[in-house]
Amino acid sequence: MKSKLIGALVTFGLIGGLCSFVYALTTNKVVIGYNINYEPDQPIPFSHKLHAGEMQINCKYCHAGVDISRHSPVPSLNICMNCHLNILPKNDKQTEVFTAMSDKYNNDEPVEWEKVHLLPDFVKFPHAYHIRSLEEKRNASANAVELADESNGYKAHVCQTCHGQVQEMDVVYQWSSLSMGWCVNCHRKPEHNAPVNCGTCHY
Numbered sequence: 001m002k003s004k005l006i007g008a009l010v011t012f013g014l015i016g017g018l019c020s021f022v023y024a025l026t027t028n029k030v031v032i033g034y035n036i037n038y039e040p041d042q043p044i045p046f047s048h049k050l051h052a053g054e055m056q057i058n059c060k061y062c063h064a065g066v067d068i069s070r071h072s073p074v075p076s077l078n079i080c081m082n083c084h085l086n087i088l089p090k091n092d093k094q095t096e097v098f099t100a101m102s103d104k105y106n107n108d109e110p111v112e113w114e115k116v117h118l119l120p121d122f123v124k125f126p127h128a129y130h131i132r133s134l135e136e137k138r139n140a141s142a143n144a145v146e147l148a149d150e151s152n153g154y155k156a157h158v159c160q161t162c163h164g165q166v167q168e169m170d171v172v173y174q175w176s177s178l179s180m181g182w183c184v185n186c187h188r189k190p191e192h193n194a195p196v197n198c199g200t201c202h203y
């Protein structure tokens with residue numbers, strides 16, 4: 001008797017759960033497959049807020065090549081060590097992290113950063129076209145001089161269009177959905193008028 005009651009309760013629970021899940025899906029409360037807000041832990045607590053925000057290091061100083069190639073490479077430790085060979089730790093936490101960084105650097109070991117953004121293999125996304133096209137439009141706009149002033153650091157760049165305010169993030173997260181609709185909607189905008197045939201983005 002008791003086990004039948006439990007069985008019934010479990011069944012009701014499962015059905016109820018399934019119904020609310022389907023409801024949530026249809027109302028767009030959960031979107032399956034899109035990693036929006038994905039924010040993995042990183043092996044070194046590198047902060048964009050500190051480096052790109054407060055210190056205003058140019059995005060392209062670290063992500064060099066983003067405007068000429070398909071991918072935007074994540075920097076190797078060499079770039080960090082340009083500064084960090086001369087920076088002394090201020091507290092225990094920094095001693096620990098900076099030692100880990102210089103150990104890896106001296107042993108020629110790469111830092112295994114967790115990837116934040118990842119499109120499926122059947123999609124092609126070339127950074128170069130996007131950066132060039134967005135920068136041209138920015139330069140043609142009324143406040144271009146202010147925006148293009150390299151001394152303005154990150155403000156001179158167009159990365160935020162797709163990645164959000166990275167210079168305010170302690171830990172980078174995926175700001176856009178990266179869904180097909182997101183790409184196509186932007187391509188369709190009159191100011192972009194970029195191609196939307198399937199072969200543009202698919203192999």
Ligand code: HEC
Pocket residue numbers: 044045046047050051057062075077079080081082083084087090094097
């Ligand atoms: C232009 C110079 C420069 C570059 C390049 C640079 N850093 Fe830094 N970094 C600093 C300075 C300055 C500090 C602040 C030290 C302080 O005053 O606390 C710092 C602090 C840090 C901290 C400690 C933050 C904390 O919470 O205390 C970490 C971790 C760090 N950097 C990692 C990196 C990594 C990883 C890279 C390469 C991807 C890098 N840095 C590149 C200058 C630099």
Ligand code: HEC
Pocket residue numbers: 042046048051052057058059060061062063074075113114115116117118154159160163166167171172
């Ligand atoms: C001092 C070096 C440095 C600067 C400056 C810097 N980045 Fe990064 N960036 C990194 C490192 C190291 C990682 C990998 C670790 C992480 O995700 O935090 C990274 C990761 C990223 C990622 C996520 C990559 C992925 O795995 O999908 C994006 C997007 C990004 N940066 C954009 C920017 C933008 C936009 C700026 C300028 C506002 C910028 N970065 C400035 C070093 C830098």
Ligand code: HEC
Pocket residue numbers: 059060063066067070071072073074117118119120125127130131134157158159160161162163178
């Ligand atoms: C038009 C939108 C768009 C713009 C503008 C853009 N990105 Fe990206 N970024 C993406 C997408 C989409 C991905 C995922 C690519 C993939 O998985 O193949 C990505 C991935 C990355 C990555 C991870 C490595 C990679 O290439 O997969 C880094 C780092 C990055 N972007 C940095 C930048 C920086 C720095 C800028 C500005 C100079 C920038 N992005 C401008 C859309 C954009």
Ligand code: HEC
Pocket residue numbers: 119123124125126129130133134161162178179182183184186187192193194195200201
């Ligand atoms: C901020 C608006 C914007 C977003 C978001 C965007 N694109 Fe684009 N895309 C453009 C523009 C503008 C061009 C045209 C560049 C040019 O004129 O060469 C373009 C061009 C392209 C091209 C090259 C087309 C050619 O001429 O061969 C590909 C491929 C592409 N985008 C893929 C993607 C994918 C995949 C995504 C989503 C992950 C995406 N784009 C998101 C604005 C955008």
Ligand code: HEC
Pocket residue numbers: 119120123178179180181183184187195196197198199200201202
């Ligand atoms: C501007 C870029 C772009 C264009 C143009 C585009 N796609 Fe996509 N497509 C994507 C991206 C990004 C994804 C992966 C994200 C997603 O599934 O929404 C995708 C995913 C897909 C998927 C897999 C869906 C899934 O969830 O597994 C199919 C099927 C597809 N596209 C078909 C098409 C067809 C057919 C066309 C032409 C009518 C087309 N795409 C045009 C960017 C594009």
